[in-house]
Amino acid sequence: MGSRRLASFSLASISGVSSRKTSMAMLALFSKSQNYTFLCRIARSFEFVSAPLYRIPLKSPFQVRSISTPRETVAGFDEMVAGTQRKHYMLGGKGGVGKTSCAASLAVKFANHGHPTIVISTDPAHSLSDSFAQDLSGGTLVPVEGVDSPLFALEINPEKAREEFRTASQGSGGGGGGGDGMKDLMDSMGLGMLADRLGELKLGELLDTPPPGLDEAIAISKVMQFVESQQYNMFTRIVFDTAPTGHTLRLLSLPDFLDASIGKMMKLKKKLASTTSAFKSVFGKEKKQQDVASDKLEQLRERMAKVRDLFRDPDSTEFVIVTIPTVMAISESSRLHASLRKECIPVQRLIVNQVLPPSASDCKFCAMKRKDQMRVLETIMSDPQLANLRLVQAPLVDVEIRGVPALKFMGDMIWK
Numbered sequence: 001m002g003s004r005r006l007a008s009f010s011l012a013s014i015s016g017v018s019s020r021k022t023s024m025a026m027l028a029l030f031s032k033s034q035n036y037t038f039l040c041r042i043a044r045s046f047e048f049v050s051a052p053l054y055r056i057p058l059k060s061p062f063q064v065r066s067i068s069t070p071r072e073t074v075a076g077f078d079e080m081v082a083g084t085q086r087k088h089y090m091l092g093g094k095g096g097v098g099k100t101s102c103a104a105s106l107a108v109k110f111a112n113h114g115h116p117t118i119v120i121s122t123d124p125a126h127s128l129s130d131s132f133a134q135d136l137s138g139g140t141l142v143p144v145e146g147v148d149s150p151l152f153a154l155e156i157n158p159e160k161a162r163e164e165f166r167t168a169s170q171g172s173g174g175g176g177g178g179g180d181g182m183k184d185l186m187d188s189m190g191l192g193m194l195a196d197r198l199g200e201l202k203l204g205e206l207l208d209t210p211p212p213g214l215d216e217a218i219a220i221s222k223v224m225q226f227v228e229s230q231q232y233n234m235f236t237r238i239v240f241d242t243a244p245t246g247h248t249l250r251l252l253s254l255p256d257f258l259d260a261s262i263g264k265m266m267k268l269k270k271k272l273a274s275t276t277s278a279f280k281s282v283f284g285k286e287k288k289q290q291d292v293a294s295d296k297l298e299q300l301r302e303r304m305a306k307v308r309d310l311f312r313d314p315d316s317t318e319f320v321i322v323t324i325p326t327v328m329a330i331s332e333s334s335r336l337h338a339s340l341r342k343e344c345i346p347v348q349r350l351i352v353n354q355v356l357p358p359s360a361s362d363c364k365f366c367a368m369k370r371k372d373q374m375r376v377l378e379t380i381m382s383d384p385q386l387a388n389l390r391l392v393q394a395p396l397v398d399v400e401i402r403g404v405p406a407l408k409f410m411g412d413m414i415w416k
């Protein structure tokens, strides 16, 4: 059973250059002979499959055997592409593992399968422009050429989003620079204790030295607001290229944190408003400004809560972990998955990117490296956090992946 599976895997690779019929005949022969060397020879005779831009090295059965595990599987793209209900895919993982390339290639593939798609980078260090070889830095949706259905890309400016949030919060007297005036005012009214309690909510601290992930949380909430508008109804797939793991983890817990902080602050402010009603006529103007700011904060809180609920809805969202076959990256992915589970974020797929192809055995350094990678891949099977995910391997290709044709090529390798 195992050998038959290995053989069909190899033949599937070969079928890129030979006909399906030939593949079947070879499989039949192989099943009879149970001879790896035989298939190895055939595979080597097709050392490379020519692709429009790149070469994909083939897997020989011997080498496939060492990496093929019972769980190695395809991504299940049919499932991902099915249905016209809007779905969100968030790709995240350690820095530099290929999150942007995987996210961009997924967006291209969705668009080429009939889904009007938006791909959004929420990583403060954007590389979506580089990946599409197109300037996407303007903070607005930019159409991407060369795909079958509408595809728009956007790099959001988290700094700008945070600045807006800061302005709104300062105006509301929620702490930070703008909070001092409010505190003085409250002190003068004998309400210092309430002001202290507002301070305890740490919103000011949060804005003065924002924790990593806040930028992204605000940015995502802004994006959600705008993609929910009538104008963008037509988009049925939204792909997020998220910031490296640390940021993402904090981002995931932020909506709860902010929800609680802003919620508490609103309650206190309401209490304060009734206590100070006698002063309304004196401080009327200031009060009005504060109300506007409070409304803004309240809106942000509601949006954050929506984002949090959306992240947790398996019917509309999936977080795809991208990693590479190194011990450090796999350990980080394992921790990421544990945290995502804790936050009830749906995860089904693990992309192991930059796997050296079998042909790497031709060079001693690469052969060693590949052996190392294979050992790491095996550890995934015994990792309690990762063992149950769909494991998808993406080969390391010999050129940089830039531009739509390259992304299409990459997408066809990963998203099968």
Ligand SMILES: Nc1ncnc2c1ncn2[C@@H]1O[C@H](COP(=O)(O)OP(=O)(O)OP(=O)(O)O)[C@@H](O)[C@H]1O
Binding pocket: 094, 095, 096, 097, 098, 099, 100, 101, 102, 123, 125, 127, 244, 353, 354, 355, 394, 395, 396, 397, 398, 399, 400, 401, 402
């Ligand atoms: N399978 C692959 N084969 C060859 N090169 C790859 C592959 N995947 C990604 N790369 C290259 O690796 C580099 C980093 O990829 P990418 O920007 O997608 O990673 P990232 O995880 O988004 O990085 P960051 O965390 O810095 O945002 C890019 O030059 C990209 O072209």
